[in-house]
Every structure is written in C-alpha cells, then in structure tokens.
Amino acid sequence: MISTGINGLDEMLGSGIPDGSRILYSLEPGVDGQLFMISTLSCALAKKRPCLVVLPNTTVDAFRNDVQRMYGARPDLALAPVTFFDSVDWERIQKGSKSPEGRARELQARIRKLCREHDVDVIFVYFDLLNEEFGTDAAAAIFTSAQEREKKITLVIEHLNLEGEQLLDHVIRDLNFDLVLAIRSSFRPFPQFNYFTLVHTSWADLPARSVPFIIGEGRVIPYIPRIVVTGPASSGKSTFVLNAADDGHSVDRMAQEGSMTTVALDFGWIRWKDFDITLYGTPGQERFDSLLPSYLGHAMGALLVIDATNADQLPRARLLIEMIARRRIPFAVAANKSDLPGTLDPGLIRRSLAIGDEIPLYQISAIRKSDVNFVLESLVDSITQFRY
Amino acid sequence: MYTYKSGIAQIDEASGGFDAGTNILILAPPMSAADQLAYALTKPVPGEYAIVLSTNERAAEVVDAFKVAGADKRFTGVIDAITKSSTPGITDTARLMFVSSPTDLTGIGIKFSNMVETIFEGNFADGETGLFPPPIRFCVNSISTLLMYRRLEVLYQFLHVLTAKLKKIEGVGVYILNSESFDEKTLSLIKQLMTCVIEVKVEQNINLMRIRGLSGVPGDWMKFSVSKGQVTILP
Numbered sequence: 249m250i251s252t253g254i255n256g257l258d259e260m261l262g263s264g265i266p267d268g269s270r271i272l273y274s275l276e277p278g279v280d281g282q283l284f285m286i287s288t289l290s291c292a293l294a295k296k297r298p299c300l301v302v303l304p305n306t307t308v309d310a311f312r313n314d315v316q317r318m319y320g321a322r323p324d325l326a327l328a329p330v331t332f333f334d335s336v337d338w339e340r341i342q343k344g345s346k347s348p349e350g351r352a353r354e355l356q357a358r359i360r361k362l363c364r365e366h367d368v369d370v371i372f373v374y375f376d377l378l379n380e381e382f383g384t385d386a387a388a389a390i391f392t393s394a395q396e397r398e399k400k401i402t403l404v405i406e407h408l409n410l411e412g413e414q415l416l417d418h419v420i421r422d423l424n425f426d427l428v429l430a431i432r433s434s435f436r437p438f439p440q441f442n443y444f445t446l447v448h449t450s451w452a453d454l455p456a457r458s459v460p461f462i463i464g465e466g467r468v469i470p471y472i473p474r475i476v477v478t479g480p481a482s483s484g485k486s487t488f489v490l491n492a493a494d495d496g497h498s499v500d501r502m503a504q505e506g507s508m509t510t511v512a513l514d515f516g517w518i519r520w521k522d523f524d525i526t527l528y529g530t531p532g533q534e535r536f537d538s539l540l541p542s543y544l545g546h547a548m549g550a551l552l553v554i555d556a557t558n559a560d561q562l563p564r565a566r567l568l569i570e571m572i573a574r575r576r577i578p579f580a581v582a583a584n585k586s587d588l589p590g591t592l593d594p595g596l597i598r599r600s601l602a603i604g605d606e607i608p609l610y611q612i613s614a615i616r617k618s619d620v621n622f623v624l625e626s627l628v629d630s631i632t633q634f635r636y
Numbered sequence: 637m638y639t640y641k642s643g644i645a646q647i648d649e650a651s652g653g654f655d656a657g658t659n660i661l662i663l664a665p666p667m668s669a670a671d672q673l674a675y676a677l678t679k680p681v682p683g684e685y686a687i688v689l690s691t692n693e694r695a696a697e698v699v700d701a702f703k704v705a706g707a708d709k710r711f712t713g714v715i716d717a718i719t720k721s722s723t724p725g726i727t728d729t730a731r732l733m734f735v736s737s738p739t740d741l742t743g744i745g746i747k748f749s750n751m752v753e754t755i756f757e758g759n760f761a762d763g764e765t766g767l768f769p770p771p772i773r774f775c776v777n778s779i780s781t782l783l784m785y786r787r788l789e790v791l792y793q794f795l796h797v798l799t800a801k802l803k804k805i806e807g808v809g810v811y812i813l814n815s816e817s818f819d820e821k822t823l824s825l826i827k828q829l830m831t832c833v834i835e836v837k838v839e840q841n842i843n844l845m846r847i848r849g850l851s852g853v854p855g856d857w858m859k860f861s862v863s864k865g866q867v868t869i870l871p
Contacts, residue, residue: 277797278745306736309724314736317727335737377739380790408742410793433749 250297250370250402253287256459256470256522257444261427262452267369269402269426269451270392272419274409279442281431283468285406286319289372292402293328297369300331300362302391304338304377320466331366333358338377352382356390363394368401375407384415388423416447426450432458444468457632460548462524472525472631476543477514478568479553480561481532484584487614488553489514489529492624513543520621523628534564537571544575549631551623554601556583556591556611562600569601578630579607582623586611638771640684640808643676644860644867651852654832656771656806659799661827663815664836669843671701671777672862673836674810678775679707679865685755686773687713687748691738691781694719698777699732705865710761715747730754731761739785741794748774748798752805772807779826780814792825799829842870 249264258264265271265288275281292299303311311334341358345351355378362368371391378387388405395401409415409430419425428447443460462471477485493516514529530536530543544550550572554565565581572579583597594609603609608626612619639653647653654660660677664670671692679702680686686707690698695716702712713731720726720734728734733751735743754760755770776782782791795811802809813826815835827833832849837857844857859870 275742277741277794278749278801280746280750282742282746305739307721307724310720310736313724313727374742376742380787406742408745408794410790410797 250288250295251291252284253291254284254468254470254522259522260446260454260457261449265402265427266451267400267402268395270395270424271402271404271427272416272425272429273404273406274416274428274430275406276430276432277408277410279431279433280463281442281444282406283318283463284429284431284444285372285404286315287468288404290319292370293330296329298329298331298367300333300359300366300368300371302333302359302371302373304333304335305374306335308332308334318466329366331362331368333362348382352386352390356393359390360394360397363401370402370404373403373405375405379407384418385423388419392423420448455633458634459632470523472523472548472628474547475525475527475627475631476547476550477527477529477553478540478543478550478572479532480555480564480568483532483553483555483561484614485529485532485553486514488551488582488584488620489516489527491614491617491620492516492527493518518624520624520628525624525628540568540571544572544577547575547577549577549627550575550579551627552579552581553584553614554581554597556586556597557588559592559600562597566601569603578627578634580623580627580630581607581609582614583609583611584614587613587616638767638806640771640773641681642867643679644869646869647847647850647853651850654808654850656808657803658832659802659809659811659830660832660834661830662810662812662834662836663823664812665816665838666814668836668838669862670812670836673834673845673867674775674777674812675701675705676862676865676867677810678773679705680711680773682708683767684771684773685711685713685760686775687715687751688775688777689715689717689744689748690777691717692777695732695734702865707865710763713751713760715744715751717744730759737785738781741786741790745794745798769806772805774802774807774809776809776811778812778814780812780817783818783822788822788825792829795826795829
C-alpha cells in the first residue's frame with residue numbers, strides 16, 4: 249500500500265492505495281490541488297519506494313523548488329530514490345521525432361528503460377502536455393504498458409481537467425483506473441470553496457464523497473468550516489459543543505429560571521480523523537431566531553438538539569427544522585437526555601417534528617463523549633456524501 | 637454593480653466605462669502599441685487591483701511599465717511565466733508569482749486563484765479601501781504566446797474557465813491577441829469568449845482603434861496615442 253499523504257483520505261480508502269493501481273488526480277482549473285500528488289510522492293519516497301516523476305512542462309530544478317515551497321523541507325529529493333523525466337528530456341524527444349507516433353514510441357521506450365534501470369515502483373506523471381500531444385488513450389498507454397510489463401508498478405497521474413466529467417467517465421470505464429479523485433472548487437456554500445470528490449475506487453465499494461479541504465502547514469487538511477448546533481433552550485446544545493470540541497468556548501449566563509443559557513454563540517474546534525471542524529452552537533430562545541439564517545448561511549451541516557424528556561419543546565423544534573430545511577444542507581436530530589426516565593418515543597418525536605426516515609434521529613446523552621462522537625461521525629459522513 | 641473606467645474620456649463619457657464582468661479582447665498587429673493600450677486599460681485606479689499574466693515580459697518589467705503609467709505598484713500583481721525557466725529558485729510573494737512556463741496552465745490557474753483569494757482576504761497590500769467585491773482588472777499579455785505553446789481547443793477551454801471566473805468575481809479582463817498571426821477560426825473562437833473587442837491597426841504610423849460591443853460607443857475607427865499609461869483619442 250502507498251499512503252496518499254492525507255490521513256482522512258487514506259482512511260476513506262482503507263489505509264491507502266494498493267500497489268499496482270492506476271490513480272488519477274483530476275484538477276479543475278484554478279484549484280490549488282497540486283499538493284495531492286506531491287503528498288503521495290512524498291509518502292512513497294519516505295517509504296524508500298523508487299519513483300519516476302514525469303514532468304514535461306518544467307525542469308527538475310523548478311520542480312524541486314516548487315515541492316519545497318509547497319511541502320516544506322520534505323521530501324529531500326536529493327537523497328530520495330527518485331528519477332526524473334523533465335521538460336529538457338521532453339524537448340529532446342520532440343526535436344528527435346517528427347511524427348506524434350514516433351514521439352510516443354520514443355517516450356514509451358524511454359519510460360520503460362528508466363523503469364527497468366531504476367527498478368521503479370511508482371510512476372508520477374504530470375499529464376497535460378502528453379494528453380494534448382497524443383490524446384488521452386495513447387498518452388495513458390505509454391505508462392500503462394510499463395505497468396503491464398511489471399505488475400507491481402503504481403501509476404499516479406495529475407491532470408488539469410478541461411474536459412470535465414466525460415474524461416473521468418472515460419478513464420474509469422475504458423482505461424480501468426482504480427482511483428479517480430476530482431479536485432474542484434465552488435462558490436457555494438461560500439466563495440473559493442475547494443473540495444475533493446472520491447469519484448471512483450475499484451478496490452472498495454465506496455459512496456461518492458466530496459470533502460472540503462484547505463491547504464495549511466504544507467498539507468491538505470479536510471475541513472468542515474461550520475456545523476451549526478441548534479435547538480430549543482436548555483436542550484443541551486452547549487454541553488454537546490463543549491463535549492465534542494478539543495477547544496470549546498461557551499458564553500452562557502444565568503437565565504431567570506436559574507439555569508445556564510447561551511446568550512451569544514458557543515464555539516468548538518475539533519481535529520477529528522484529520523478533519524478540521526468548527527461547531528457553532530446557537531442560543532435557543534426565540535428572540536435570537538432572526539440570527540439563525542445567517543449562522544446557517546455558510547454552514548455545511550446542522551444538528552438539531554432536543555430534550556427527549558420534554559414534549560413541550562417539540563413545536564419549537566419543528567419551527568427550527570423548517571429554518572434548517574430551507575438551507576438544503578445535511579442535518580440530523582439528536583434527542584438528548586435519552587438516558588433519563590420519561591424519554592419520548594422516537595416515533596412520536598419523528599411525527600411531531602415531521603421528519604422522515606432519511607433524517608437521522610439519534611438518542612443520546614450529550615454528557616457522554618462517545619455519544620457525541622458518534623453523532624458527529626454520522627453528520628460528517630452525511631456532509632461528505634452531499635452533492636455540492 | 638461596479639463600473640470600471642477605461643481612462644479614455646470620450647469612451648467613459650459615452651458608455652460610463654466597462655461593466656463588471658466584461659472581457660475585452662485587444663486584436664492588434666505587432667508594433668501597434670497593443671501592450672501599452674492593454675496596460676492603460678488594466679491600470680488600477682485608487683480602490684482597484686490589477687493582475688497581469690505575463691508571457692512576454694518579466695515581472696519586474698511589467699511592474700516598471702505600470703509604475704511609468706502612474707499606477708500604485710502596491711495594488712498590482714504579476715503572474716510571470718518567463719523568469720522561472722532561467723531562475724528556478726525564484727519564490728512567490730503576494731504580488732509576484734511565478735510559473736515554470738507558458739505551457740503550465742495548471743500553475744497559471746492556481747496562481748490566479750491564489751492572487752484573487754489574497755485580494756479578497758484583504759492581505760494583498762497595505763491601504764486596502766474595503767470595496768467588496770474588490771474591483772480587479774486582469775490582463776493576459778498575451779493569448780498569442782499561449783497559443784504558441786498550447787493547442788487552440790485546450791486554450792479555449794482554459795480561457796472559458798478563466799473568463800467565467802472573472803465574471804463571477806466581478807472583475808474586468810483585457811486579453812491581447814495578435815491579429816496577423818492566426819487564422820480566422822482562431823480569432824473567431826477566442827472572440828466567442830469576449831464581451832467587447834477592440835481592434836487596432838496602424839496606418840502611416842498612426843494607431844487606430846475601433847471598439848465593438850460597448851454600448852454607447854460607435855464602432856468607428858479612431859486615431860489614438862498612448863503615453864505614460866494615458867490613452868488619448870486624436871482628432
């Protein structure tokens with residue numbers, strides 16, 4: 249197995265990429281996704297796997313410099329078992345052969361020779377120019393033929409995808425790629441929002457997932473910038489946020505009836521399974537309802553917390569669900585205090601809130617960290633399977 | 637919606653300027669002051685930003701040209717596709733970014749996005765004016781060079797994404813294309829991506845231009861000169 253270099257992604261894939269696979273990192277124009285390939289290269293080199301890097305549009309020196317800028321000091325390409333085929337080599341082939349067929353033959357021979365001489369385990373290819381020169385099938389065949397001669401070789405391709413979904417379908421269906429990861433951007437739910445989509449995995453039956461990410465500290469960080477935790481007053485939202493978070497803050501004040509109540513927002517920051525997640529806990533009183541649409545504005549998911557022992561809260565909770573549903577984001581309901589006597593029947597809760605089976609309803613106790621983690625895990629799962 | 641002044645009195649009086657999201661093609665023969673005209677249209681006025689993708693000149697030369705034109709260099713960014721091939725170790729700053737060559741469309745797209753993001757985040761320069769979305773003038777100098785390295789179909793798709801993005805961020809784009817080096821198919825395909833075309837020609841050492849697609853501005857040939865970033869329509 250080779251790690252992708254992104255823990256959250258490795259976990260989704262079942263601990264990384266199997267040897268001998270064909271991988272495509274498809275980049276939408278303008279999306280800062282070059283670190284995906286660099287991270288995988290770095291991990292392969294760290295494991296001392298001999299690599300061949302094919303970069304027809306740049307020189308080795310410029311590439312080394314870019315890697316250092318993107319990834320910090322790692323990997324030390326001068327010490328690692330890596331061979332390059334760069335723009336200087338590519339120009340030589342272009343000058344040497346007049347026809348595209350001749351150039352393809354020469355490139356193929358060169359790649360095979362390099363693989364043989366250096367006992368290459370993984371080939372990394374920057375594909376754009378070769379795709380343009382030879383067409384997708386012929387360009388891919390140059391490298392897949394090397395794979396066919398030596399089964400253990402893994403092929404990792406980065407491509408600027410100007411062709412869109414058609415190209416992805418083609419490489420999956422006709423070129424038998426094992427992993428296709430599309431790195432994209434969107435202006436929804438907020439501007440300059442980058443995410444990667446697990447389009448296809450041959451070795452596991454995984455749902456198509458879209459995971460937002462940011463680039464920070466020289467790595468790709470799966471990122472959920474806002475999950476809103478809302479619900480009627482005293483339902484346990486602050487407890488949920490504080491129990492979920494590595495670092496959380498509550499702004500509770502004493503309410504007139506003597507219990508604590510949130511007067512602004514609760515914040516929680518979590519690094520969970522390599523995801524960076526921020527939780528926003530809203531106040532539960534009706535007078536704050538006008539603020540809820542703006543909290544939900546850029547949210548990627550929402551959790552409605554209700555007190556499962558208090559039927560009087562259900563009409564209010566239903567009102568909040570209507571506000572969430574308008575945003576068309578994944579959400580779930582957590583029936584808190586389900587460990588206490590007098591808990592409402594889940595069927596009654598569903599009917600009262602008018603939610604179907606597609607909306608998850610969890611019976612939890614927000615003081616139990618395991619319950620909170622379970623809800624969070626399920627919600628993140630829904631968010632990553634949501635189509636943006 | 638924000639309106640970008642062209643800086644040419646007659647045009648701004650007639651049309652009010654360029655609407656946000658306008659993409660302008662300058663179709664010009666060599667030696668016709670197309671670069672100067674493009675830079676004059678891209679020069680940021682106070683409160684605006686400029687980004688130049690340069691495939692012909694080094695970043696330092698572009699910055700100098702803007703300085704001569706009277707632009708505040710703090711609000712001018714350059715994506716340089718020239719320097720890195722000879723100086724691989726050169727590093728990016730917020731305002732000067734480098735890609736390995738004009739073939740590197742992946743790098744060009746990423747640097748453009750990064751620069752726009754820095755501007756949107758308010759981290760581009762001191763003395764931000766706080767207009768939102770920040771008005772950005774973007775210049776590609778030139779499509780002709782990009783076409784030397786990449787196929788028309790590929791470049792068309794790439795520019796399609798770029799021009800759409802510019803519309804989304806409510807910027808204005810200025811693109812230079814040599815009118816004499818490419819066939820009609822190329823010119824017409826690139827024109828499809830544009831909302832306004834400025835044609836330039838030279839007759840007896842006099843520069844002439846005509847503007848198509850800008851409401852209120854007649855499509856007649858006008859004599860013009862460019863000096864220190866200022867375009868003057870001659871009688």
